[in-house]
Amino acid sequence: MSGITVWAESEPPAAPLLAFPVVCDTSSDCFIQHYFDYAPGPEALDHTCGILTYNGHKGIDIRVSSPKWKGAGFPVISAARGEIEIIKDGIPDRALNQDEIKSARGLAPKPSNSVVINHGNGWRTHYGHLRQGSVIVKPGQEVARGSLLGLVGLSGSTSFPHLHFHLSYKGQNIDPFTGMKGNEGCEVAATGRSYWSADANAKLGYRNGGVFRTGFSDHFPSFDELEISDIDIKIYKPGTTEIYFWVNLWGIRKGDQEELQIYKPDGTVYKRSSTAVTSSVVGLRSFHHASSLPFPPGTYQINYKLRRQVKNKRSEVIINVDSTMEILPQKEIFTSPEN
Numbered sequence: 001m002s003g004i005t006v007w008a009e010s011e012p013p014a015a016p017l018l019a020f021p022v023v024c025d026t027s028s029d030c031f032i033q034h035y036f037d038y039a040p041g042p043e044a045l046d047h048t049c050g051i052l053t054y055n056g057h058k059g060i061d062i063r064v065s066s067p068k069w070k071g072a073g074f075p076v077i078s079a080a081r082g083e084i085e086i087i088k089d090g091i092p093d094r095a096l097n098q099d100e101i102k103s104a105r106g107l108a109p110k111p112s113n114s115v116v117i118n119h120g121n122g123w124r125t126h127y128g129h130l131r132q133g134s135v136i137v138k139p140g141q142e143v144a145r146g147s148l149l150g151l152v153g154l155s156g157s158t159s160f161p162h163l164h165f166h167l168s169y170k171g172q173n174i175d176p177f178t179g180m181k182g183n184e185g186c187e188v189a190a191t192g193r194s195y196w197s198a199d200a201n202a203k204l205g206y207r208n209g210g211v212f213r214t215g216f217s218d219h220f221p222s223f224d225e226l227e228i229s230d231i232d233i234k235i236y237k238p239g240t241t242e243i244y245f246w247v248n249l250w251g252i253r254k255g256d257q258e259e260l261q262i263y264k265p266d267g268t269v270y271k272r273s274s275t276a277v278t279s280s281v282v283g284l285r286s287f288h289h290a291s292s293l294p295f296p297p298g299t300y301q302i303n304y305k306l307r308r309q310v311k312n313k314r315s316e317v318i319i320n321v322d323s324t325m326e327i328l329p330q331k332e333i334f335t336s337p338e339n
């Protein structure tokens with residue numbers, strides 16, 4: 001006997017096998033930023049005992065990693081056959097800033113553009129933060145697995161474009177990775193069973209962190225700017241003094257070390273800096289102010305590294321990004337000799 005009781009009552013009827021609900025390439029366009037929280041107290045641990053969740057999160061957040069979400073967009077599709085039960089649309093797409101996120105903590109989340117599908121036998125799937133004006137289904141409509149519902153967006157209580165997805169059984173949220181409720185403790189989660197289809201499982205290998213976007217800017221970009229546009233200046237005017245290199249990362253841990261090196265056009269080091277990450281964060285926007293002095297013209301190589309202490313106390317480079325930017329030369333002004 002296993003000794004682990006996932007359900008207090010008898011087992012629920014088998015859940016529908018779920019398709020991955022966003023049409024995106026999980027190797028480049030999207031990744032899961034938050035899983036179910038399995039930690040009983042105020043801590044947050046995902047089903048692998050990793051940090052990719054937050055306290056009380058009972059769903060999965062599929063982040064799309066580029067401003068492409070504003071253009072053609074990333075389709076949100078029905079994870080299984082069912083009947084549309086609830087829809088909401090008309091809420092604008094806007095990234096909440098850190099202050100708004102803090103002040104919203106503990107309050108009921110703001111509504112977002114969303115769809116709920118009833119799959120019968122008590123099972124439902126929920127799709128949140130959809131793009132304004134994108135919901136194309138109506139209550140009562142029958143949908144097949146893979147039917148288009150809308151597009152990934154930035155509506156409601158969120159600071160990044162993503163689909164919040166959850167599966168529920170008679171109102172109780174169920175982790176599709178384990179079939180559990182998320183209060184069993186993360187050690188137990190390994191004994192669970194996946195509700196994803198074989199296709200979805202093939203896409204959903206657990207990735208504990210990485211870098212998904214980098215760029216240069218001439219100012220400190222706001223949250224909204226970064227999520228809505230591609231801020232990446234590669235060529236700067238002569239005499240430029242303000243350059244920011246920014247990095248979007250996920251799965252960053254306290255004690256990780258960020259290193260930035262800027263190489264001059266002749267290959268020598270222009271600037272080297274190192275910063276310790278002071279708290280573990282699931283999603284990090286990291287900014288590096290490159291200079292307050294004019295850069296001599298030419299092409300600069302930038303190298304960004306994230307190091308992590310491993311078990312034998314050696315540090316390992318876990319992220320390594322190379323990039324370049326260019327400072328244009330001053331225009332020379334020729335005057336023709338007067339006759």
Ligand SMILES: [Zn+2]
Nearest residue numbers: 059060061164
């Ligand atoms: Zn979520």
